[in-house]
Amino acid sequence: xxxxxxxxxxxxxxxxxxxxxxxxxxxxxxxxxxxxxxxxxxxxxxxxxxxxxxxxxxxxxxxxxxxxxxxxxxxxxxxxxxxxxxxxxxxxxxxxxxxxxxxxxxxxxxxxxxxxxxxxxxxxxxxxxxxxxxxxxxxxxxxxxxxxxxxxxxxxxxxxxxxxxxxxxxxxxxxxxxxxxxxxxxxxxxxxxxxxxxx
Amino acid sequence: xxxxxxxxxxxxxxxxxxxxxxxxxxxxxxxxxxxxxxxxxxxxxxxxxxxxxxxxxxxxxxxxxxxxxxxxxxxxxxxxxxxxxxxxxxxxxxxxxxxxxxxxxxxxxxxxxxxxxxxxxxxxxxxxxxxxxxxxxxxxxxxxxxxxxxxxxxxxxxxxxxxxxxxxxxxxxxxxxxxxxxxxxxxxxxxxxxxxxxxxxxxxxxxxxxxxxxxxxxxxxxxxxxxxxxxxxxxxxxxxxxxxxxxxxxxxxxxxxxxxxxxxxxxxxxxxxxxxxxxxxxxxxxxxxxxxxxxxxxxxxxxxxxxxxxxxxxxxxxxxxxxxxxxxxxxxxxxxxxxxxxxxxxxxxxxxxxxxxxxxxxxx
Numbered sequence: 256x257x258x259x260x261x262x263x264x265x266x267x268x269x270x271x272x273x274x275x276x277x278x279x280x281x282x283x284x285x286x287x288x289x290x291x292x293x294x295x296x297x298x299x300x301x302x303x304x305x306x307x308x309x310x311x312x313x314x315x316x317x318x319x320x321x322x323x324x325x326x327x328x329x330x331x332x333x334x335x336x337x338x339x340x341x342x343x344x345x346x347x348x349x350x351x352x353x354x355x356x357x358x359x360x361x362x363x364x365x366x367x368x369x370x371x372x373x374x375x376x377x378x379x380x381x382x383x384x385x386x387x388x389x390x391x392x393x394x395x396x397x398x399x400x401x402x403x404x405x406x407x408x409x410x411x412x413x414x415x416x417x418x419x420x421x422x423x424x425x426x427x428x429x430x431x432x433x434x435x436x437x438x439x440x441x442x443x444x445x446x447x448x449x450x451x452x453x454x
Numbered sequence: 455x456x457x458x459x460x461x462x463x464x465x466x467x468x469x470x471x472x473x474x475x476x477x478x479x480x481x482x483x484x485x486x487x488x489x490x491x492x493x494x495x496x497x498x499x500x501x502x503x504x505x506x507x508x509x510x511x512x513x514x515x516x517x518x519x520x521x522x523x524x525x526x527x528x529x530x531x532x533x534x535x536x537x538x539x540x541x542x543x544x545x546x547x548x549x550x551x552x553x554x555x556x557x558x559x560x561x562x563x564x565x566x567x568x569x570x571x572x573x574x575x576x577x578x579x580x581x582x583x584x585x586x587x588x589x590x591x592x593x594x595x596x597x598x599x600x601x602x603x604x605x606x607x608x609x610x611x612x613x614x615x616x617x618x619x620x621x622x623x624x625x626x627x628x629x630x631x632x633x634x635x636x637x638x639x640x641x642x643x644x645x646x647x648x649x650x651x652x653x654x655x656x657x658x659x660x661x662x663x664x665x666x667x668x669x670x671x672x673x674x675x676x677x678x679x680x681x682x683x684x685x686x687x688x689x690x691x692x693x694x695x696x697x698x699x700x701x702x703x704x705x706x707x708x709x710x711x712x713x714x715x716x717x718x719x720x721x722x723x724x725x726x727x728x729x730x731x732x733x734x735x736x737x738x739x740x741x742x743x744x745x746x747x748x749x750x751x752x753x754x755x756x757x758x759x760x761x762x763x764x765x766x767x768x769x770x771x772x773x774x775x776x777x778x779x780x781x782x783x784x785x786x787x788x789x790x791x792x793x794x795x796x797x798x799x800x801x802x803x804x805x806x807x808x809x810x811x812x813x814x815x816x817x818x
Contacts, residue, residue, distance in 0.1 A: 258750050258754060259750065261754060262750075262753050262754065266753040266760070269753070269759075269760050269761065270746075270749055270750065270753065270760070272762070273728070273729070273749060273760065273762060274742070274745055274746050274749055275533075276746060276749075277529070277533050280529075280532060280533075281525075281529065284525060284528060284529075285525075288520050288524070288525070288528075289517075289519065289520055292518070292520040292524070293517055293518060293520075296518060302518075306520075306521065306524055309520065309524065310524060310527055310528055310531075313528045313532075314528060314531050314532060317532040333461070336461050336462075336465060336468055337461065337465070339465070339468040340461070340464065340465025340467055340468035341465070343465070343467035343468055343470065344465065344467045347467055378518075380515075381515040381516060382515060382516045382518075385512070385515070385516040386516070388478065390472060391472055391473070391474050391475055391478050392472070392474070392478075393471060393472075393474075394469070394470075394471055394472070397472075403501065404509070404512045404513070404516075404517070405517065409500075410500060428498045431497060431498050431499060431500060431501070431504075432489075432494075432497050432498065434497075434501050435489070435496075435497030435501070435504065436482075436485055436486070436489060436497075438501065438505060438508050439485045439488065439489065440478075440481055440482060440485050441508075442508070443481050443484065443485060444477075444478070444481055449511065452511060452514075452515055453507050453508075453510075453511050
């Protein structure tokens, strides 16, 4: 296992595809799953759903790994795109259904009777506020936030990732500049809550 | 965008820009104004250096560790449940069949004006009979050709079904294969093999044609081989039968680990390799472990890139029940390096694989 940890994500995918290597896939999972899960959770705001969508994204990634081309994109870019796509699609679909389905209204009435259970399914407090602020930011800033704080990628890795997704980013300084801007914005909007928590 | 086109087409939602509220827009303008008045050096640093408190705050209050059961679920569905892995494919095939069925029912009878006849029981029976007849004819031809095909091995010794030649039978170059085929055949039967079965069969076929002067008949039982595999087999065959090997080729093919110095020049040009393990190994797990360890060692070497067989410049290939391992170029099928009794060495020396990869990549 320790040998595998020295390898890049791209090498690990090669091993998984060529040998159906379980350890290689496990290492990819451990590296990228926290980012995928938290990114999806921030889009959907619901724990159970985030688990399902994150799980589905990784399985989809595993099934299409044979067609993955390391020269075209990093594994993190590839997986983030799949997960974000799956989460956004689900959100859009559920919003549509909420608008038009009578059944959903009935479901809401049923859930009303068990508000405690309903509440526990969703993220709350500071986390909810952060999710709402980040969710309104431009796509490039959302991606930077996810990759830096959830994926723990360096500025250089984020730069490569963003460029592969088609964002026009000049250099690493621009990345750090944007992270600082996101931080300042979050502190401003969270206000006293932020200072209360860091003390 | 460089992300794969198919992915972008599949998930257009992932690239939609969100709408910003007035409150957020106003706050963003304020932040930008504040930043304009600040020294740029402050925010050019990484966040963990410039504001570690904020980094910790996000990690503590806006981050959730994925539940452990999620990993178990994913691993089970990717590796454990074969049904699931083929479920999507099965569903696709079912849909296609359904579509084809609907297409035939809707369009074909109408166009051919056979609406009343095509699906009558008599017509269906006729079609079944027709298919049955074709099946019988195919079987007859298949059987007939195989019956007439000579099998020199069977003539000599009926108890041996797959003769195995050995590399140890290369004492000196022999000018004429046909003249020596009888002794070769005996060697094939009695000695251990170091060349794979497809090679043996091909060579035996050739010998039989020469000996009995029978016309060349297609072998329907021969498994399908990709283009170029015959050339590859021919190259491998040269290891076994000395006569057609030139001096240069012979040098390349008989190099061993100790003679690694001579292979340096051609090996240095290698950028990517692949690994193929013979299916002859009886111990499947051993075969998988060896392949995995070799793959990991190649990836770790950083000198070579591990790629699929189709893309590789050269590939490692194991042969004949754990005796030989060779490195062969994919295009010219030249054997760059060879080592004997690799499984024995693999068992004895834990660093055997690392040492051969190191030797081949650096010459050390």
